[in-house]
Amino acid sequence: QQQVKQSPQSLIVQKGGISIINCAYENTAFDYFPWYQQFPGKGPALLIAIRPDVSEKKEGRFTISFNKSAKQFSLHIMDSQPGDSATYFCAASRGGNNRKLIWGLGTSLAVNP
Amino acid sequence: GAVVSQHPSWVICKSGTSVKIECRSLDFQATTMFWYRQFPKQSLMLMATSNEGSKATYEQGVEKDKFLINHASLTLSTLTVTSAHPEDSSFYICSARDLERLSSYEQYFGPGTRLTVT
Numbered sequence: 127q128q129q130v131k132q133s134p135q136s137l138i139v140q141k142g143g144i145s146i147i148n149c150a151y152e153n154t155a156f157d158y159f160p161w162y163q164q165f166p167g168k169g170p171a172l173l174i175a176i177r178p179d180v181s182e183k184k185e186g187r188f189t190i191s192f193n194k195s196a197k198q199f200s201l202h203i204m205d206s207q208p209g210d211s212a213t214y215f216c217a218a219s220r221g222g223n224n225r226k227l228i229w230g231l232g233t234s235l236a237v238n239p
Numbered sequence: 240g241a242v243v244s245q246h247p248s249w250v251i252c253k254s255g256t257s258v259k260i261e262c263r264s265l266d267f268q269a270t271t272m273f274w275y276r277q278f279p280k281q282s283l284m285l286m287a288t289s290n291e292g293s294k295a296t297y298e299q300g301v302e303k304d305k306f307l308i309n310h311a312s313l314t315l316s317t318l319t320v321t322s323a324h325p326e327d328s329s330f331y332i333c334s335a336r337d338l339e340r341l342s343s344y345e346q347y348f349g350p351g352t353r354l355t356v357t
Contacts, residue, residue, distance in 0.1 A: 158344040169243075169332045169348035170283070215282060224271045224290070225336065225344055229282045 129153055130218050132230030139237050145203040147233045149216035154197070156218040158225070161190065161201045164213045164232075173201070173214075206237045240266050243335050245349035252323055252356055260318045260352045262333030268313035269335035273346065274306075277330045289316055313338065323356040330354075 131150045139145045149159075160175035176183045176190040176199065183190045189202040203210055213234050217227040242265040252258045262272060271290050275283040287303075289295040289310035297303045305327075307319040316335075320327055330353055334346040 160345070162348075167330075167351070167353070169245075169334075169351045171348065172345060175345070219344060224273075224288050224296075225346075226273065226285055226288055227283075227346060229285075231282045232280075234280075 128231070129228045130216060130230045132216050132233060134233060135231070136234040137236070139206045139235065141206065141208060141237055141239050143206050143237075145206045145210065145235055145237070146200060147214055147216070147235070148198065148200045149218075149230050150196075150198045151218050151228075152197070153218070153220065153228075155220040156228075157221065158219045159190070159192065159199050160217050160219075160227070161188075162215045162217065164215065170215060203235075206235075208237045208239050211235055211237050241337060241345075241347045242266055243269075243333065243347045243349040245331075245333060245352050247352060248350065249353040250355070252354070254324055254356055255322055257319055257321045258323055258354060260320075260331055260333075260354070262316045262318070262335070262349055264314045264335045264337075264347070267335075267340075267347075268338040269316070270313065270338040270341065271336045272310055272316040273334045274308060274316070274318050275332045275334070277332060277351075279330075283332065286318075320354065323354070325356045328354055328356045 161173045162170035164170040187204045192199045216230040274286045287295045287297045295308035310316040332351045334348045
């Protein structure tokens with residue numbers, strides 16, 4: 127059972143456009159929701175993370191929107207650039223179990239110049 | 240800050256041999272380290288969680304006798320793939336949590352190690 131469901135699997139956006147990736151989770155005990163960016167052949171890097179006490183967090187061009195009642199959160203990339211082309215993963219964790227992350231399946235983003 | 244390194248970055252070994260991958264936290268002490276494997280175009284799959292000085296906790300379906308994990312210090316964890324076979328070829332990634340920043344919940348990831356078994 128996929129505890130964190132991510133969509134779409136792939137996304138193509140024009141330069142300057144908005145990229146939106148969505149995730150939904152099952153476990154209401156999750157209390158930490160990070161987004162990671164991964165380039166081919168590299169380890170993932172934390173982009174931005176949110177906790178359920180806020181509905182939105184913005185860092186530069188990246189924004190997380192969080193809907194606790196719907197158990198959904200999304201990543202918005204404003205003014206998308208070709209350099210943003212990468213795979214994006216959402217994840218979730220809860221207390222205990224050393225805070226291990228439960229991962230979405232990933233979204234491959236391509237930003238056309 | 241919060242840099243995690245892995246060594247080697249890539250390794251090729253013959254079937255039946257063992258290979259060791261190191262994961263180091265360079266500028267912080269890691270209370271907990273995680274080992275993942277990732278197949279092409281797939282998500283990260285957690286293999287095991289290790290705490291310094293304790294036995295690793297393996298995820299269901301991961302052979303603990305095949306994937307030996309040692310977390311001997313607060314800055315070093317090793318993954319040894321024993322009697323490697325071609326199906327063990329994958330991208331192995333470690334991550335670590337900062338002992339002094341546990342409240343941030345963040346995991347810091349290494350650059351990964353590409354293992355190819357011939």
